[in-house]
Amino acid sequence: MVKHLFVLPPLLLVLLFISITEVAEGTKKSYGVYNNNNVKLFVFGDSYVDTGNFLDSPSYKAPYGITFPGKPAGRFSDGRVLTDYIASYLKIETPTPYSLRNSSNLQYGINFAQGGTGVFQTLTNGPNMTLQIDSFEQLIQQKVYTKQDLDSSVALIGASGNDYTAFIVNNKSITEIKSFTTTLINQLSINIQRIHNLGINKVAIGLLEPIGCLPQITVVTFHLGCVDLLNLVSENHNKELLQTVQQLNQQAGKSVYVTLDIYNAFLSTIETMKRNHEENSTLMNPLELCCAGDGFKNKCGNVDDNGEKKYSLCENPELSFFWDYVHPSQNGWYNVYTLLQPSLGQLIG
Template identity: 80%
Template sequence: MAKQLAITFLPFLPLLLFTSITEMVEGTKKTYGVTDSNTVKLFVFGDSYVDTGNFLDSPSYRAPYGMTNPGKPAGRFSDGRVLSDYIASFLKIDTPTPYSLKNSSNLQYGINFAHGGVGIFETLTKGPNMTVQIDSLENLVQQNVYTKQDLESSVALVAVSGNDYTAFLVNNKSITEIKSFTETLIKQLSTNVQRIHNLGVNKIAIGLLEPIGCLPQITVVTFHLACVDLLNLVSQNHNEVLLQTVKQLNEQVGKSVFVTLDLYNAFLSTIKMMQENQDENLRLLNPLLKPCCNGDGFKNSCGVVDDKGEKKYSLCDKPEDSFFWDYVHPSQNGWNSVYTQLQSSLGQLTDKN
């Protein structure tokens, strides 16, 4: 499963709840024969929150993923569109081609390098981490698929980190060193985004870490009725360090190259708004933090069937009323609401300063 807080995280919950906060506190544009001198391009790096089809062996290629849009599985970890689709629409371009399809598709709108389950470092899922994803862009520039001018007029989207925390907790069996891990993680993220800028991209949007204590795989311990606020402290610390780092990077280059997208508060605000609009009786029967595609027990088995073809998951009646699609990923409705919250920040991506 892609971008997930592994089930093995749950045994550490009691320890986390009793750990002090201080311990926790991360010219011509040519693309494969297509010439376009005006279109902005979008280059996407990250994990399943922005992957649009690179994880070819994932559940995202099985029903019911994609049931809302386009009506069939489309390699997205949602019932429909994901964050990168909405960012592309904001830029008034088509969604960039997944890197896995680069030899058979038009690349005039950019490329999506994101891969479900990966991170800044190596994680629990095999796939290209962020460094490898940037290597792929650099190779395309060296091959003259994209020119320096292409990159200078384009935008990069970076959404990554959640899987790094999962891998850290699983591999280390401890949360006591999570603060130092956050610093190491963001130091490498800083190196990565500077590298994207050095390749020529002058606008780079970096997503803050979502409130991991609100993900259904965690809120199962509250019967999906409430977020685990102490777990959200990990996200808060990560975001504080990242915001300071981005400020320093912009000061170094002397302009606003790096823009942050506040996924943390966009998630919380959307969840709160949807809860307030939800019928009280429905809230008890189908709490908002419960995924629409609900797996068996603690497993994120959305899209999984057994040897007899029997589904190992159940679906809610109205995906459009759900914020979460599965145990980790927002629904199309959820992402649309988050995107609405982010639009004021997205305006900076088209600012020439």
């Protein structure tokens, strides 16, 4: 008996071939892998994860953005920041900053994070984390995102560093900082539970960076070493946060909340780069900043009334860990992201 063969029309064969080819190449065409990915990324926090919300800031001035995208674009770095790398891990484009939402598509999520902000109100007028979540909730109420959108989405939280700066400035002391840490973690716990209750089933929370290693601190050691006393503040913060996250996951009966060990990723990268610098002096000391202000009052990006630069740049930003007095360079973030990748697998599925 002769079997009847089902033959596709030529046009369908061509379309099928094109589709398969685009998927294999991993392009971002509408029929490629990117649009088949329903994951969206919603970001809350400060300058470590901000990709353009602080419109009136140095992040929109040269030389920020010189590595990527080649001009200032609102990132507190010479290039990509943590948000960009996590978005790439999720196989989506970097989500649109909330401040630019009316001029961009929102299919990859939204970034609510803004430089200078914190869990509480800090030294800037930017929206603290509670207000950022308020903005997210308003979009849900406006049906910009559906329940299905949120079910398959991820939230990234990167906040707390500015809270400690504000506390020290306002209190002129660190003697009561331990009790402040408990208050801060309690509010952060409320915030991440609220994000989950709004419909997001995977929430990634960054641990606090080793604040004693930031160039604005290590200037007292001539950038030769971190200040261990301040790193203890970060360690205590992270210990309490890890305990809180463990309790919340136990209550939820599943792994909703995932911590990203930024603290040890920073330290490990700095230690590796420091050893390399000691072996080869042409490599940068990771505790030195690439973009340094000319004098105490000037910072990276400052110019005088005549437009003359009041800052200096390192020769090779791609060899630096810190871009300015507090923010990693693209190279710094890439190395940190590489060490965080094993944890990111928990965000998928």
